[in-house]
Amino acid sequence: MSGGEALRAEGLRVRLGRRMVIDGLDLPEMRPGEVTALIGPNGAGKSTLIRALARLAPCEGRVFLGDLDLLQQSAAAHARLTGYMPQAVQSGAALTVLEAVVTALRAVPDGDRSDPVMRAHAALERLGIAGLAQSRLDRLSGGQRQMASLAQAMVRGPRILLLDEPTSALDPGRQFEVMQAVQALVRESGIIAVVVLHDLELSLRWADRIVLMQAGAALASGAPEDVVTPEALGQAYGIDARIERCSRGLLHVHADGVLARHG
Ligand SMILES: Nc1ncnc2c1ncn2[C@@H]1O[C@H](COP(=O)(O)OP(=O)(O)OP(=O)(O)O)[C@@H](O)[C@H]1O
Numbered sequence: 365m366s367g368g369e370a371l372r373a374e375g376l377r378v379r380l381g382r383r384m385v386i387d388g389l390d391l392p393e394m395r396p397g398e399v400t401a402l403i404g405p406n407g408a409g410k411s412t413l414i415r416a417l418a419r420l421a422p423c424e425g426r427v428f429l430g431d432l433d434l435l436q437q438s439a440a441a442h443a444r445l446t447g448y449m450p451q452a453v454q455s456g457a458a459l460t461v462l463e464a465v466v467t468a469l470r471a472v473p474d475g476d477r478s479d480p481v482m483r484a485h486a487a488l489e490r491l492g493i494a495g496l497a498q499s500r501l502d503r504l505s506g507g508q509r510q511m512a513s514l515a516q517a518m519v520r521g522p523r524i525l526l527l528d529e530p531t532s533a534l535d536p537g538r539q540f541e542v543m544q545a546v547q548a549l550v551r552e553s554g555i556i557a558v559v560v561l562h563d564l565e566l567s568l569r570w571a572d573r574i575v576l577m578q579a580g581a582a583l584a585s586g587a588p589e590d591v592v593t594p595e596a597l598g599q600a601y602g603i604d605a606r607i608e609r610c611s612r613g614l615l616h617v618h619a620d621g622v623l624a625r626h627g
Pocket residue numbers: 380381382383385404405406407408409410411412413
């Protein structure tokens with residue numbers, strides 16, 4: 365699905381304390397059904413940007429969904445449109461996974477009168493974790509907790525899904541499953557997904573577009589093969605890297621070393 369109203373941002377500025385962490389950042393159009401990956405070195409401002417889009421960090425500038433200025437919406441209207449998965453997933457004390465997802469659903473009334481428990485179950489099934497429904501959050505592994513957090517972010521069927529490193533605690537198989545689930549959800553429901561990823565391979569494999577951030581600005585944005593280039597990786601990460609296409613047509617990054625001038 366590629367029609368529908370796109371998300372874009374202009375002139376974003378986020379000040380945290382005395383620091384301007386994001387300074388005049390523009391984001392290209394992100395269309396329904398597409399996954400946009402935010403990549404960049406530690407401290408580039410990826411989490412801050414995603415928190416700003418989730419209205420969890422004070423932000424100046426404009427964020428449009430079609431003609432709708434998201435930063436001007438009421439908190440409730442904004443919350444109905446977006447689902448956010450934080451980088452640090454809380455243990456969630458004694459709640460079960462099902463209870464946590466139902467709680468996330470009830471936190472923002474959306475006028476849907478269907479049974480919240482059924483909706484929460486459907487979300488867990490969608491992500492392949494229905495078997496965890498009655499497990500307590502504080503007894504899950506880090507990766508299982510990350511999956512539960514993803515279910516909380518997507519259960520209301522938001523138009524924009526904001527995911528901060530959804531794969532960081534996952535083993536390679538689970539990383540694949542999560543990104544596959546996110547992509548399927550995004551494609552089928554016409555959601556706009558903005559996903560912080562550290563793993564360049566994952567971003568090349570799963571993103572429709574990539575925004576490479578550095579020092580609070582977008583160094584490059586566009587199609588993965590146009591953004592993830594040896595030059596850009598050298599500039600952003602200080603690595604000496606090759607990008608090669610394998611026999612299956614997929615792009616891979618090979619980091620051969622660190623550039624002497626880095627740091
Ligand atoms: N509350 C704060 N006050 C001041 N500076 C902050 C605050 N929170 C974050 N920063 C700074 O903002 C910058 C961007 O941080 P952010 O967490 O957004 O980067 P990131 O790209 O997500 O990094 P990482 O890949 O390490 O998670 C960092 O230099 C960080 O030190």
